[in-house]
Amino acid sequence: MKSLGNIRRTFAPWTDPSAKPFIAFKNVTKRFGDFTAVNDLSLNIYHREFFALLGASGCGKSTLLRMLAGFEQPTSGEIVLDGTDLAGTPPYRRPVNMMFQSYALFPHMTVEKNIAFGLKQDGMPKDEMAERVAQMLKLAKLEQFASRKPNQLSGGQRQRVALARSLAKRPKVLLLDEPLGALDKKLREETQFELMDLQQSLGLTFVVVTHDQEEAMTIADRIAVMSHGKVVQVATPAEIYEAPNSRFVADFIGDVNIFDGKVTTSGSGPTEIAVDSGFTIRTAAAGSPAIGSTAGFAIRPEKIRVSRAAPANASVNAAKGEIWDIGYLGDMTVFHIKLPSGKFVRASSLNAQRFVEDPFTYDQDVWVSFDEDGGVLLKD
Numbered sequence: 001m002k003s004l005g006n007i008r009r010t011f012a013p014w015t016d017p018s019a020k021p022f023i024a025f026k027n028v029t030k031r032f033g034d035f036t037a038v039n040d041l042s043l044n045i046y047h048r049e050f051f052a053l054l055g056a057s058g059c060g061k062s063t064l065l066r067m068l069a070g071f072e073q074p075t076s077g078e079i080v081l082d083g084t085d086l087a088g089t090p091p092y093r094r095p096v097n098m099m100f101q102s103y104a105l106f107p108h109m110t111v112e113k114n115i116a117f118g119l120k121q122d123g124m125p126k127d128e129m130a131e132r133v134a135q136m137l138k139l140a141k142l143e144q145f146a147s148r149k150p151n152q153l154s155g156g157q158r159q160r161v162a163l164a165r166s167l168a169k170r171p172k173v174l175l176l177d178e179p180l181g182a183l184d185k186k187l188r189e190e191t192q193f194e195l196m197d198l199q200q201s202l203g204l205t206f207v208v209v210t211h212d213q214e215e216a217m218t219i220a221d222r223i224a225v226m227s228h229g230k231v232v233q234v235a236t237p238a239e240i241y242e243a244p245n246s247r248f249v250a251d252f253i254g255d256v257n258i259f260d261g262k263v264t265t266s267g268s269g270p271t272e273i274a275v276d277s278g279f280t281i282r283t284a285a286a287g288s289p290a291i292g293s294t295a296g297f298a299i300r301p302e303k304i305r306v307s308r309a310a311p312a313n314a315s316v317n318a319a320k321g322e323i324w325d326i327g328y329l330g331d332m333t334v335f336h337i338k339l340p341s342g343k344f345v346r347a348s349s350l351n352a353q354r355f356v357e358d359p360f361t362y363d364q365d366v367w368v369s370f371d372e373d374g375g376v377l378l379k380d
């Protein structure tokens with residue numbers, strides 16, 4: 001069976017038409033004065049889903065999260081959680097907890113007291129509270145730090161305290177606003193996997209806001225890519241990467257080459273585009289744009305082959321060029337190849353072997369080529 005990317009788990013309630021969404025944004029708009037931060041947005045999130053809101057700064061993702069938490073009220077539209085319309089429910093009565101980027105830990109309290117804080121406020125009996133705190137300390141691997149103050153902890157440990165505190169009250173939904181923003185790259189990657197394990201073992205619904213696309217791809221079951229208060233695409237990380245629905249998403253996520261041109265062949269078979277950079281692209285991608293219309297084609301650098309010899313069928317999906325730049329990144333090498341039209345193509349290849357027979361060098365004449373199903377047709 002062919003699939004877009006490796007499948008992380010078989011969990012996919014959004015493909016089941018009978019599955020009820022756990023959180024539903026229905027035509028939600030939020031205006032601040034005459035500025036529209038969230039624009040008639042509808043979105044479904046399912047129980048036990050790890051959902052990411054991804055977008056550039058100012059696209060409205062935090063506002064969406066804050067409306068779910070109850071810190072902001074929608075100007076119009078509805079937010080439904082577990083069958084209940086949340087309008088009029090104050091933040092503290094929502095089965096939702098929010099973890100902020102700053103963590104907002106109490107500096108004068110120990111880790112244990114920080115975690116217990118919300119439970120104490122709720123008047124939980126002492127025995128039950130002690131048991132819950134012990135459980136959270138264990139879950140967040142903080143047992144040995146229980147009596148330390150936040151300033152005696154590393155960034156990663158502080159992040160785990162904030163997480164344990166937000167989970168202590170057992171919310172149905174945990175909202176995370178840039179949860180790993182303060183951690184360095186290595187720790188961030190480790191923590192991403194911890195977060196995924198925790199979410200799975202607790203069986204909770206997590207909604208995370210991030211502007212880090214790699215992070216969203218790693219942790220989320222599905223991603224909503226947002227722009228200007230709207231959702232542009234909602235899909236699994238592999239679909240977002242391999243089958244972006246628009247030029248915006250193709251360009252926003254990962255590296256991409258976009259070729260523009262005019263459609264010369266269309267219909268039930270493959271589409272052919274005479275691209276401005278002087279060659280013909282034949283794509284098996286779905287969609288049959290009108291002959292003569294303009295179209296784009298998006299292809300990721302790793303789907304492009306670089307060779308000295310012409311590929312077997314050089315009349316389509318192949319172009320001659322010159323190696324202009326080579327970026328050695330360790331795990332892979334990125335080539336910038338200049339076509340005669342002046343267009344640059346990015347191609348990348350994995351350095352699966354330590355030694356390379358007859359390596360490429362600058363200024364070499366090469367061919368770039370790719371498969372018919374290597375990229376997607378862009379209609380916008």
Ligand SMILES: Nc1ncnc2c1ncn2[C@@H]1O[C@H](COP(=O)(O)OP(=O)(O)OP(=O)(O)O)[C@@H](O)[C@H]1O
Pocket residue numbers: 032035037055056057058059060061062063064211
């Ligand atoms: N209380 C407010 N009053 C006026 N404008 C606001 C208010 N809160 C947010 N905005 C505006 O709404 C837009 C969306 O803000 P939001 O915080 O949701 O963006 P974001 O996508 O989370 O960005 P970032 O990644 O920078 O946090 C921004 O242009 C912001 O300036």
